[in-house]
Amino acid sequence: MVEQRPARGTDEQYFTADPSVPFERETFETVVWGNRLRLTSGSGVYAKGRLDLGTGVLLEEEPPAAGRVLDLGCGYGVIGLAIAKASPETTVVGVDVNERAVRLATENSKALGLADRCIFTTGAVDGEFDEIWSNPPIRIGKEALHALLLQWLPRLKPGGRAVMVVGRNLGSDPLQRWLIEQGYPTERVGSSKGFRVLETRPSG
């Protein structure tokens, strides 16, 4: 598990929250794919009290129709929960290194009545996925990000895809080139508000 303190004054709090920081919850509402979602985020968790701008761009893509979906770096769970809400045939697994994030995502899944189809965890996950959706943790650094993607992309089923949002200024184009070099055909399927949405297919 990577553990590192983010720069003061940013909300890039990717990592295991400092237990000495009081855990203040903040609830807000957002609408995704026509569904109103009431979500609780919290201190020490990415995008406290709001839908992240890049995540909003990602959620402009059509949701998966059915299948098993991984929400990689789930935070308080917004991506996976929006998918589960929009797509009743879908099951969601969300993973994050941040225990507070996983706790909030689990609470949110219960509050939304989606807990029977959504699991959020900091632990190991078995099996393959039809789709991986992610606003990935770019700020962990290129090497760690590449290792993370090479850990999960091989878990895509044949015919599956990963859909990721990356800021143009945070290296979306180099990441796209790197994915292609690794043998993962990757196209830009969306571009808005300084973010690019990349769609990656399994190699082979």
Ligand SMILES: C[S@@+](CC[C@H](N)C(=O)[O-])C[C@H]1O[C@@H](n2cnc3c(N)ncnc32)[C@H](O)[C@@H]1O
């Ligand atoms: C950009 S945030 C996105 C959070 C959330 N999905 C959203 O859209 O608001 C990236 C997330 O990745 C998580 N993360 C960082 N390193 C990780 C790793 N090695 N494995 C899984 N998640 C990780 C962070 O804790 C953070 O919650």
